[in-house]
Amino acid sequence: MAKVRIGIDVGSTHTDSVAINERNEVIHAVKARTTSDVTSGIIKSLRKLIIGGNLKTDDVVAVMFGTTHILNAIVQRKGLSKVGVLRIGAPATTAIEPMLDWPEDLRVAVEGAKYIVRGGHEYTGDEIAPLDEEEVRKAAMNFAERGVDSVAITGVFSIVNPEHELRASEIIRELLPSIPIVMSHEIGSMGLLERENATILNAASIGAMRKAIRSLRESLNDLGLQDTPMFFAQNDGTTARADFIEKYPIFTVVAPISNSLRGAYVLTGIKDAIVVDTGGTTSNIGVLTKGYPREALEIEIGGVRTNIRSPDIVAIGLAGGSIVKVSDGKVRVGPVSVGYKLIEEGISWGGSTITATDIAIAKGVMKIDDPGCDPERAKKLIPPEIVEKAYEYMVSKLEESIDKVKTSPEPETVILVGGGSLMWPKRLRGAKEVIRPKYAQSANALGAATALVGGLVEKAFSYDHIKREDAIKIASEEATRKAIMAGADPTTVEIMEVEEIALPYLPGNAVKIRVKAVGKLKL
Amino acid sequence: MVVTKLTRQDIEDLALGATVLGTGGGGDPYIGKLMAIQALERGGEIELMDPDVVDDDAFVVAVAGMGAPVVMIEKTPSGKEAAASLISLEKYFGRKADYIISIEAGGLNSTIPLATAAELKRPVLDGDGMGRAFPELQMVTFHLYGVKATPMSMADEKGNSVILDTVDNFWAEKIARAITVKFGGVAWISIYPMSGRKYKEAAVKYSLTKEIEIGRALNDAKKQGKNPLDVLLDVTRGYHLFTGKIVDVVRRATGGFARGEAVIEGLEDFKGSKLVIRFQNENLIAIRDGEVLASVPDLITVVDKDSARPITTERLKYGLRVAVLGIPCDPKWRSEKALEVVGPKYFGYDIEYVPIEEAVKKWG
Numbered sequence: 001m002a003k004v005r006i007g008i009d010v011g012s013t014h015t016d017s018v019a020i021n022e023r024n025e026v027i028h029a030v031k032a033r034t035t036s037d038v039t040s041g042i043i044k045s046l047r048k049l050i051i052g053g054n055l056k057t058d059d060v061v062a063v064m065f066g067t068t069h070i071l072n073a074i075v076q077r078k079g080l081s082k083v084g085v086l087r088i089g090a091p092a093t094t095a096i097e098p099m100l101d102w103p104e105d106l107r108v109a110v111e112g113a114k115y116i117v118r119g120g121h122e123y124t125g126d127e128i129a130p131l132d133e134e135e136v137r138k139a140a141m142n143f144a145e146r147g148v149d150s151v152a153i154t155g156v157f158s159i160v161n162p163e164h165e166l167r168a169s170e171i172i173r174e175l176l177p178s179i180p181i182v183m184s185h186e187i188g189s190m191g192l193l194e195r196e197n198a199t200i201l202n203a204a205s206i207g208a209m210r211k212a213i214r215s216l217r218e219s220l221n222d223l224g225l226q227d228t229p230m231f232f233a234q235n236d237g238t239t240a241r242a243d244f245i246e247k248y249p250i251f252t253v254v255a256p257i258s259n260s261l262r263g264a265y266v267l268t269g270i271k272d273a274i275v276v277d278t279g280g281t282t283s284n285i286g287v288l289t290k291g292y293p294r295e296a297l298e299i300e301i302g303g304v305r306t307n308i309r310s311p312d313i314v315a316i317g318l319a320g321g322s323i324v325k326v327s328d329g330k331v332r333v334g335p336v337s338v339g340y341k342l343i344e345e346g347i348s349w350g351g352s353t354i355t356a357t358d359i360a361i362a363k364g365v366m367k368i369d370d371p372g373c374d375p376e377r378a379k380k381l382i383p384p385e386i387v388e389k390a391y392e393y394m395v396s397k398l399e400e401s402i403d404k405v406k407t408s409p410e411p412e413t414v415i416l417v418g419g420g421s422l423m424w425p426k427r428l429r430g431a432k433e434v435i436r437p438k439y440a441q442s443a444n445a446l447g448a449a450t451a452l453v454g455g456l457v458e459k460a461f462s463y464d465h466i467k468r469e470d471a472i473k474i475a476s477e478e479a480t481r482k483a484i485m486a487g488a489d490p491t492t493v494e495i496m497e498v499e500e501i502a503l504p505y506l507p508g509n510a511v512k513i514r515v516k517a518v519g520k521l522k523l
Numbered sequence: 524m525v526v527t528k529l530t531r532q533d534i535e536d537l538a539l540g541a542t543v544l545g546t547g548g549g550g551d552p553y554i555g556k557l558m559a560i561q562a563l564e565r566g567g568e569i570e571l572m573d574p575d576v577v578d579d580d581a582f583v584v585a586v587a588g589m590g591a592p593v594v595m596i597e598k599t600p601s602g603k604e605a606a607a608s609l610i611s612l613e614k615y616f617g618r619k620a621d622y623i624i625s626i627e628a629g630g631l632n633s634t635i636p637l638a639t640a641a642e643l644k645r646p647v648l649d650g651d652g653m654g655r656a657f658p659e660l661q662m663v664t665f666h667l668y669g670v671k672a673t674p675m676s677m678a679d680e681k682g683n684s685v686i687l688d689t690v691d692n693f694w695a696e697k698i699a700r701a702i703t704v705k706f707g708g709v710a711w712i713s714i715y716p717m718s719g720r721k722y723k724e725a726a727v728k729y730s731l732t733k734e735i736e737i738g739r740a741l742n743d744a745k746k747q748g749k750n751p752l753d754v755l756l757d758v759t760r761g762y763h764l765f766t767g768k769i770v771d772v773v774r775r776a777t778g779g780f781a782r783g784e785a786v787i788e789g790l791e792d793f794k795g796s797k798l799v800i801r802f803q804n805e806n807l808i809a810i811r812d813g814e815v816l817a818s819v820p821d822l823i824t825v826v827d828k829d830s831a832r833p834i835t836t837e838r839l840k841y842g843l844r845v846a847v848l849g850i851p852c853d854p855k856w857r858s859e860k861a862l863e864v865v866g867p868k869y870f871g872y873d874i875e876y877v878p879i880e881e882a883v884k885k886w887g
Contacts, residue, residue, distance in 0.1 A: 092680040095602025095638060096557045100564070122707040123594055128681065156598050191596045193557075404842040409770060505591035507704055 003523075004059045006049065007449025008042055009066035009233075009259050010034055013280040013321075013340040014419060015041040017049040018445040019060075024266060028053025029442040031419070033340055038069050039212065043219045050223060057224035061523050065216070066233035066259040066448040070249045073208040074201060074302040077105055081150050081207040082112035083200050084143030086136065086172070088119040088155035088164045089192070092128055098154075098196055103303040110204045112148035115139035119164045120156030123503070123510055124462055128156060131164045133171060140175040151176065152203040154184035154196040159512070160460040180206045180247065187250065187308065189458050190503075190512060194298060194307035201301060202250035209249035213242050229523065231487065233447070235310045237262045237292045238454020238518055241487030253301055254310045256444060259451075261286050261293040261311060263443030264415040266450045268435055273413040274402055277443070278420035280321040281337040285401045286313040288415075290497070292516075309456065314401045320420030321346075324354040324390050331389040333359070333397070343370070348378040358382060359390045360423035368422070399429045406430065417443035452518040453489075454496075455482025463509035471513055472498055479517035488519030525576050526646065529569040534559045534637065536738030539833075541633035543737050543759065544730070544850075546822045547836035548805035549630015549656030550592055558602055558638035567641030572622065574650045574728050581621040581719030584609060585652065586639045587632045587712050589660075589699065594708030595631070601680045604711035605639040608678035612713040615674055615686050622648045624722065626663055626715065628730040629656030629805075635711075647731070652715065654727035654853040655822050658804045660699065661692035662865050664855045665715045668725035675699070675714040679706040727853040741831060751831035752846055761850040762883045764809055764816055765798040766790050766828055769843045785825075785839045787847070798847060800825065802836045807870050809847060811886070817849040818867045820856035821879040824848045849879040 004027065008017045015034045019027040030048040035041035042065070050057065073079050085098045098114045099107050117139065119131035143151060151172055155165040162185040169181050182203045188195030213230065220228060232245040233255035245252060260277035264270075271291040277284045287294040293311035300306070317335020321342045325332045333356050338345045345351035347358040349372050360366035362378040402414060411432035416424050417440045428434050439446060457479040461471040476495050483493050496516045503510040529537075538556040541549070559569060577583070586605045588595065613619050623643070625636040628651045640647045652663030660672055672695040678684040685702055689695040695714075703710040717725070740758040744751040756763055767787040774783035782803045789796035799810045806823035809816045817823050825834045828844040856865060857878060867874045 089598070091601050091603075091682070093599045093601065095600045096554070096561050100557055100561055120598070122598070123591075124707075128598070128707070190593060192599050193596070400844075403768075404844075407841050409841070503591070503593050506593065506708055 002059045003061045004055060005449045006046070006060055006063045007066070007445040007447070008045060008063070009256050009444035009448050010038055010042065010068045011256060011279050011444065012282065015045040016442050016445040017045040018442045018449055019049055019053050019055055020446065020449050024450050026439050026442065026446065028055070029439060029445065038067060038072060039215050039219070042067070042216065046223060060225055060228050062229050062231055062521055063220060063225060064231040064233065064239055064448045064451060066256045066444060067212070067252060068256060069212040069252070070205045070209060071253045071301070073205055074106070074253070077109045079208040079211065080109045080204045082148050083110050083203040084112045084139070084146070084148035084151040085114040085200055086139050086151060086153045086168060087116045087196060088131060088153065088168060089128070090116050090118045092120065092156060093192065096193065099200065106302055106304065110200060113142050113146050115142070121158070121161040121164070123157055123160060123460070123506060124508060125157070125161040125465065131167055133167070136168045136171045137175070140172040143172070144176055148179070150180040150182065150203040150206050152182050152184070152196070152199040154192065154199050156192060157460070158183070158185040159190060159458055186248070189307045190460065191307045194305050197304045198250055198306035198308045201304065201306065202248060205249040206246065209246055213246055231451070231521065233259050233451055234454060235308065236295065236454060236456060236516065237447070237451065239448070239451035240453060244486040250308060254299065257284055257286065257313060258293045258311045259447030260284065260417055260444040261288055261447065262451060263445070263447030264288065264417050264437070265291045266446055267417070267437035267439060267443055268415055270413055270415065273415050274405060275415045275417060276398065276402070276421065276424070278319045278416065278418040278423065280339045280342065280420060281319050282315050282317060283319050283398065283401070283420070284313045284315050285405050286311050287405050312405070314404050316397060316401050318356065318394060318397055320355070320357045320423060322356040324356065324359060324386070326386060331386060331393055333390055333394050343372060347381055348373045348375060350374070350377065354382055356394055357420070357423055359387055359394065362387045363391050365425060366422045395425060395428070398424065402428065402430050416440060453483055453487045453521055455479045455484070455486055455488070455517045456514070457482060458512060458514045460503065460510065460512045463511060465508070472515070475513045475515040476517070479515040483517040483519050487522055489522040490519070493517050493519035525573045527571045529571055529637065531560055531563055533735050534563070534634070536742060537731065537734045538634055539738035539741055540734030540736065541629055542833040542835070543755070543824055544654070544734060544822065545629030545656045545833070545835070546805045546824050547802055547834070548658065549627060549632070550595070552631050552634045554595055554599060555631050555634025555638065558600065559634055559641065562602070562638050562641035568644070569637050569641050570646040571649050571731060572646040574648045574723060574726060577622065577648065577719040577723060579718065579720035582616070582618050583622045583624055583648065583717050583719055583722045584612060584620040584713050585624045585626045585715045586636050587626050587714065588635050588709060589712055590703045590709035598707065598709065600711065602638055602642055604678045604680050605635060605713070606642045607682070607684060608676045608711050609639065609643065609713040611678060611684040611686065612674065612676035612716065615676065616716065620645060621719070622646055624648045624726070625651045627651055627653040627656050628727065628734060629653065633734060648722065648726070649731045650726035650728035651730045652726060654730050656805055657865060660696040660714070663715065664727055664853065665717065665725045666692055666864065667855060667858070667861050668721065670715050670717045670721055670725060672714050674716065675712055677702055677706070677710045677712050679710060727855065744831070752826070755826065755831045756848065759848065759850045761848040762879060763846065764849045764883070765796070765811065765847040766793050767798060767845065769839060769841055769845060772839050772841060781836065783836070787845060790844065800847070801872070803870060804836065806836065808867060808872055809849065815874050815877070816882055816886070817879050818872070818874065818876055819870060820852040820861065820865045822850035822852060824850065849883065851879050
């Protein structure tokens with residue numbers, strides 16, 4: 001029996017699907033329009049893939065999603081749960097209450113009740129104050145009365161010592177046995193407010209994630225994929241089983257961006273490169289290091305500051321559908337885009353809007369395999385000097401963005417992926433080579449399909465209290481456990497990365513250790 | 524106006540202005556900003572008072588936070604620590620402080636006194652001890668005018684407090700650092716107690732208003748369709764020293780400070796030229812094509828080339844397109860005595876300080 005994996009990635013305009021075999025070779029790839037509910041677009045794409053690729057559903061061993069369900073829910077403030085927020089930190093931390101600088105509409109959508117109780121730790125791991133269990137009980141009763149859907153617990157320095165978060169979670173569990181409880185040491189990094197924000201957003205998204213998983217499950221069943229396990233891409237370029245993601249939906253918010261980077265790696269085998277993912281509206285420029293996306297330390301989600309790990313990218317409003325504007329002899333391209341309407345409004349398709357794609361076609365750089373597209377029309381209707389100026393503008397803008405993600409002036413390999421990637425030239429300033437691999441337009445879905453299962457752990461230690469080897473061992477074991485929880489085959493899990501960051505201005509050799517463990521899917 | 528009640532927008536603007544005057548360092552004003560906003564949301568008021576109307580015999584005290592930024596962002600304050608430190612100092616003096624002031628206009632400590640003012644219902648005076656940010660406790664104009672940092676008090680969120688009385692301001696710095704560690708990495712202090720008369724003589728006046736003006740101008744520039752950099756130069760009375768792309772950043776951590784340098788290659792009118800910025804938490808010196816163009820105590824601020832938003836030294840990296848501003852420091856920093864405390868030589872650079880107004884003439 002052939003073992004086929006299906007990868008599906010949701011972009012702003014298109015939902016891509018790809019089927020691959022055990023050697024990560026592409027069997028078939030298709031595109032469908034992304035829909036506002038996300039799910040129906042996924043199903044449409046999937047159906048097209050199964051039919052078009054002549055796939056036997058019995059051969060499919062896993063369906064792997066990279067989805068924007070949760071990002072959309074947060075950005076649109078739709079389908080979010082009411083969260084009981086518990087902070088463990090008094091007498092410290094009371095000057096700034098939870099969710100203070102959230103956008104008002106999001107706060108209203110999410111806030112169930114909030115409490116700050118005594119407890120939490122110093123950077124050394126010692127208690128600021130003992131955990132006030134009585135207050136935790138009171139908070140839990142209030143959460144129950146108000147009927148919150150989930151609970152978010154954040155303790156001061158819980159990434160040094162999670163004890164109080166764990167104990168508070170036990171107490172709340174007794175009173176509220178059936179609702180999800182999320183602890184911040186499992187979610188974010190150093191920085192109380194940012195970690196608390198991420199934890200609350202995670203708790204608020206669990207309901208939406210469950211609903212998405214349920215409806216995707218039903219749809220898979222309808223397609224004859226009853227027992228096929230579902231995986232969801234995570235922000236760091238790894239994947240995790242549906243039951244894990246149901247608890248940690250926040251780890252999926254920007255996963256599609258990472259999928260493109262991972263796909264570029266899988267398609268080329270190049271581990272260190274700059275990746276340009278060009279879609280219809282936006283180009284994301286990111287960096288692959290050791291085969292994974294380089295990460296940023298913080299990310300704003302729906303107007304809220306968080307410190308979950310996410311790919312470090314420069315996004316520019318310049319892609320296939322970007323509109324060309326001419327005024328006073330000056331030519332600009334983007335950020336406004338016709339999006340998926342390119343094939344109606346673009347000059348080459350008989351429309352009246354000049355887009356970045358039309359410019360590339362008129363310039364002769366890009367050929368499109370679509371009977372509805374007439375390159376001669378673009379060449380005839382767009383004045384040559386506009387073509388030259390616009391193309392020069394586009395290329396120099398891209399080159400500037402490539403330069404921005406670099407850490408040094410050394411030329412680097414640039415990999416072009418995405419549906420709009422054909423519009424770029426074969427040479428770029430700052431690039432030692434420009435590669436546009438076969439199946440570049442499906443890199444995102446391929447990234448989802450080929451992802452390994454990952455577990456990520458961040459903990460802080462003081463090397464005056466614990467030996468360095470022991471600290472790394474503790475963090476590594478935890479990351480391994482997490483990877484197995486996320487659906488990795490235990491015999492294949494290995495430590496991918498250990499990062500140590502010294503915490504400045506603190507005595508006692510305080511460090512933060514971050515460990516990433518990855519393994520193959522357990523099927 | 525003698526008294527202004529600050530609004531939420533004022534605080535947002537002030538925090539942005541504080542980052543401009545922070546010259547790359549001073550800590551993120553974010554936590555202090557949220558504290559002040561929370562205080563307003565809880566019904567508190569923050570009154571900003573004209574320094575010129577202060578009575579000569581009024582009692583004026585600065586409040587601030589000190590310690591490790593990483594603790595400040597994790598063990599966020601209760602908001603009562605700084606107030607507790609002030610109350611303990613008041614007990615020591617047997618006198619209530621009439622006004623609260625901030626020691627530095629740049630960075631984190633620009634916003635901390637606002638929250639304390641709301642907590643204790645005391646007015647804040649519109650003037651600080653730097654007009655910018657500096658890394659050490661004695662680097663304040665008060666020090667130049669003979670004001671002692673001590674008796675000072677320190678407090679934590681648990682209720683501990685300490686009074687320090689030291690032989691000089693350097694000892695105050697040293698002992699306070701040690702206690703800060705015992706407090707868990709962060710301490711809240713009340714420092715530089717002085718009379719109204721001394722304050723009027725020694726402070727950098729109207730610096731809070733200036734921060735609000737700077738922040739507001741930047742925040743409004745976009746709405747009004749103006750060039751943010753022009754707006755910023757105008758409101759700070761600054762000089763446009765350079766525009767370019769960062770091509771190299773070297774850092775080394777020495778003695779608890781983040782030292783390093785950034786190399787910027789000229790763009791537009793500055794093409795063919797190179798600017799080097801040396802920093803130690805804050806930007807200290809700007810050298811154009813081998814010649815010193817600006818140095819401490821004048822302010823050197825790096826901003827995004829297009830949005831003119833300030834960029835702190837820890838965020839400088841290869842590839843950023845930036846503009847560099849030179850802003851004249853308060854005249855108090857230009858005396859011989861002042862330059863001994865905060866001039867380029869104190870920071871280990873063997874160069875003579877030349878006021879920015881003079882230095883830029885050469886370049887036209």
